[in-house]
Amino acid sequence: MIHVVFNEADTNVLKQAIELDETLQGEVIQIKDDFAVGPLNNIYVGEGMEERKQWWRDVLIGGDYEGKVDSGEIDDTKTVAELVGTMRRNEEETIWIWAAQNKHDVCGYYWLLNYMKEFQGRVFILYLNNLPFINEKGGVFYPNWLHEIPAKEFLKAKKLSREITLSEFEVDPDEWSKICNENKGVRLLEGGKKLISADYDFYDADLKKIITGDWQKASKVIHQYLSKAKHTTGDAYLLWRLKVMIAQDMFDVQGKVENMKDFEVKTKTI
Known part of the structure; x- marks a missing residue:
């Protein structure tokens, strides 16, 4: 079992959950780019990838995160290539994609799906869409991010795991292609997995x-x-x-x- 998350904080809490439940045992992989902002045109070919990298260089220059683009710390293309290689070599391997109700996770899910279709039947989604959980104080809340959920609550969250259907593998990439072709600067989540685009100056x-x-x-x-x-x-x-x-x-x-x-x-x- 390979777990895929989209935030560093999610990685940490999921690893804590794995320590509590051996049935979750597996590698935790993080997709690090934030596909909710920046250019997406031709995102799966070299030209589009380089355009996006250059945009991030321009955004980060002279700031707290300057140099991150070329440090090798963030290389999702390499990460997904290794993931695909693992899945091809081991036909028993499965992937669990963890996503919460936020635009960052949903955009990451859509981006990743492009590489997963050949493994249909072995790729599962745990989408915490408007589902209640118990916080550390015993209160009910609706998490926007996975890392807001206490590790012990992940043991219940695992019951939400379901196979990504063939229909989703057909429909969701079309939704993502539409967003990519709009090529605006910001993506927002309307609800469910429905994204809308906005201009770079949205905020x-x-x-x-x-x-x-x-x-x-x-x-x-x-x-x-x-x-x-x-x-x-x-x-x-x-x-x-x-x-x-x-x-x-x-x-x-x-x-x-x-x-x-x-x-x-x-x-x-x-």
Whole structure:
């Protein structure tokens, strides 16, 4: 059994769950890119892959995560190639894809599905779509992310495992192709596995609302956004959007506009 997740925190909690239940025993693999943002045109061929890599380089340059693209730390193409190789060599091997009700996981699932069709019957999905769980305090909650679920609750979650149907292998790639061909900058989850596209500046309006007439570090602005906004994304993407707006002279700024702790912003002085 091979478990596939889409967040580092999910990897950690799933490994804890495996320690509690030997029937879950297996390797845990993480798909690391965030396919909910950035270009998707021709995403499965060299040209599209390189376009996406270059976009991430541009987003991360001069920021807290600069160099990640070329460090070798994130190479989902290599990860999936090794996964496919393992499945071809061992016809008894199965894959469990774990996804929660968020755009990051759903986009990762759609991206991965393209490589899984030849293994239909051996690929399973555990999609925690609007399902209640018990938190550490004994209360009922609906997790948006796998890592919000206590490890012991994964023992119940495993009962949700089901085979990805032939119909899903036919219909879901069409849905993903439509999103890829739209090639906008942001994907949002409407419900279930239904995605919609938005422009690169989708988060800008709410980000601007947090900036006041007082100096605030960019890190504070971003963390406030992540704690309050209905629609969130990664801090690297928000830092990039903040820099784009600064380049458009929307705010006053002091400090070196690189890492999010290195500079401060406030509304323009009239």
